[in-house]
Amino acid sequence: MMSEIPYIAVVALIGIGLYIVMFKRNLIKLAMGITLIETGANLFLITLAYRSGDRLSAPVMTSQIMGGGAPAYSLPTPHALTLTSIVIGVATTALLLAFFMQLYKKFKVSSVDEMRRLRG
Amino acid sequence: MSFYDDLIANAPALIVAIPLLFAFATPLVSKINKGLRNVWAFLAVLLSGALMYVLAWEIFKDGGDLASVYVFGGDNAEVFNVLENVRITFYVDGMAAFMGLIMATVAFGAIIYSFSFVKKYSGQDKYYTLLLLMLAANFGMVFTGDLFNLFVWFEVSSVAICGLIAFRTNRGESFEGAAKYLIYSTIAGLLLLFAIGLLYGEYGHLNIKYLSSAIGAGGSMLMIDRIALGILVTVFALKAGAVPMHMATPDGYSEAPAPITAMMVTASQAGLYAMFRSTFTLYGGNIQNAVEQLDLLHAAGYLLVILGVLSMFVGVTLALVQKDIKRLMAYHAISQTGYMLLGVGVGLAVYAQGGNNDFAEFGRTAMAGGIFHIFNHALYKGLLFLTAGAIIYKAGTRDLNKMGGLGRDMKMTALFFIIGALAIAGVPPANGFASKFLIYESVFRFNPVIGAVAMLVSLLTLASFVKVFYSAFMGPKNPDMKVGEVPKTMLIGMAVLAGMILVFSFLPSLVLSEIVDPAVTALAGPGPAIDFNLTLFSGQGGWNALVFLVVFIVMFILGYLLRLVLGNKGTTPKNEGAKPYLFGNPTEIGGVPIVVSGSNVYWGFIRALKRYYRPMEKMHSGLINEYVFWFMGTIGLVMLALMVLI
């Protein structure tokens, strides 16, 4: 049971993030909702690296871990996947916030209701 | 090994690396000289496009069943064992080389066109950098053999495209279109990451070839496999622009500059490629052993057919009411995506029936039609968007009601527009007819109602392009418009695509046997050999474009001779019959003429169907929340269908 709690947190984060994107009107809240979904997906990826046992640690190559027998660390691949995903998230969030800033400057828009010039 | 062999062995990595290298160096080069930057960007597209053609020639050479495999960071680029190696690989087989050819061709036309299209804007070095990044991301998405690498290229492509949509910073609507497209693509990308995480957590590897032998190896499909398939298919359908996930596509397509929209079409088709890869290859590896996998693929085939029919119908009916020229063309892009989904969906549904010979009869033809349609669509849609860009360049507006009379000066652009409009409507002898012919005949065998709907959609497509032609090119000259033809480089860019369309129109069987059939073989296994013949044979009939052209020219000459012999009688005007009329009504009320502006030409048709159009317009409300709601609703329904009903 204790090892299932991160998965429940993932579902909660993605669920709350989707609720915010689907039902909230303020633009900054939309950006926060997307960040929440991203955090949930990253948490899911990093939880997959868990391996149970004793003396386990992060995949770092120092003498404490590599010594005295078989090296014991958690799976390193999900760490790389999560790092890549965080970097992509930073780029996307920066671009999205830049677009919202420009929209505010041109049209004084701060809510989705007013951002409806392209429709039909 | 000689230099040529080395080049071919390293080609998949070079095709992605060359645009990246040139893109990273473009800001430095543009600080030296502006003209040098244009040459630099053109050199990037030329080099990677030429290398792509050489690689495609090598792969398609002997029937197309060999694939080029490239391991990143491996000791030797050729020898590796997939079950023991965890490196990132590029796997280029027939289907991937096919998509790469499309991207190289359209990018070549688009970058020649861009030289004079963006000349008066500031921020051009950012434009060229992002264009080369987008090209590298498109190539990467179709070459990769690793699921997480697919996600990375998917996101790079989204970010580069949204940066380019907002290129015109003086218009505020560009930012709105870019923000909507970015929110939509980001949420889709994050759900894709979730599905990839599910598959990785279950099977431990991310390599597509390994996963195709591991999924279903136990004989049954787990719940995780079904959920992952549902998410994968829906997310890639969103990237391709299928209904009901199409809401942000017209916004993005209409605000981008015209050559970028032509390349966005190929990026959407990379999404289609990823969808076909994940159904045929990823989930199709163990078909002989697992009956449940066969049922799942059969359901996925029906799902693609339903998405295709919805896309075709909704796309074209909504295009009839548009007032903005690029938004209208974007809805047509959605509708044509429906044709591709329909063709390959019928192929998948029949492939996964197992046991009978239907696939060899008409399933393969349906798949060949759908895949051929991908190439044709990229060519004629790219050409149409480039001509729309030329119209906007001259007219200064995108509204169909405000432009007119451009045909007197822009004769070459009008000619290219006619070629593109005939191709998209599927009128013989254009290449659109060749691929639609294959789709009509095989889909009719599958279900006659769907075949009839496909033909109806073609008709409405022609109707809406007649409307655009009338609004933009015909009529008296408007004094607000600029005079003269568009600059030469724009004409050359359009001519590249138009030339490819003409080649495909008159030699469709060559394309089918050399390029499309290896792609179908790569997805669905080998089939009967097709050899080159001037006539294109589907299972039940044949189409020969050269015979049609000869008959057309003979009839035209006969008609002209008849007119010369019989003389030009004309008509004599009588009193009431000589006045113009409009649907039975007079054209003047109290001396003031009634003018039907360009976008309202079909007002009668639309008013008669107002029970369909009013709810549709309410559904496309412009709120981003509703867009995401439709997307989540569709994912929910698809997952429910795949989990519970099968």
Added chain:
Amino acid sequence: MKEMSPVVRTVTKIAFGFILIFGLYIIIHGHLTPGGGFQGGAIIGTLMALYLVAFGATKWRKKIYSIIESSGLLIFIVTGLIGLVAGSFFFNFIGGTGSPVFGQELNTGEMIEGVWFPSNTAPLLSAGTIPIMNMAVGLEVIAGLTLIVVTMGLFAFAGKEGDE
């Protein structure tokens, strides 16, 4: 933007050196301890944001950061292409060869007659092209995040475009 009070400015000047050294440490030791190019670069980008908030600015030299960013990216991709000449793309052509430029072997200890003798000899100068790529990415992330932060920060006052 207005600058903040003297207390904030003085503490920022003192903390500048520490944060810079910390960020560079994380970048350079990326192949041994947790960290790497992006993480260290993000720390130094935060330092630039701190500078912007504490001192205020009205104009800045955008060109030098753009050049740094492009050169960082170019070093990255050129390293990959040199690997192409030597084997395949991104092939680690320095690692394990024993050269003093990041080529030494990682040595974490040896087992003599059943007893483990740990030692961390030559850990920094190992792992081939990985530290070179870390430093290139670090350079690029520093410049890139500085560009983003300063452009957004000056946006409301100068009115330039906010696109990257």
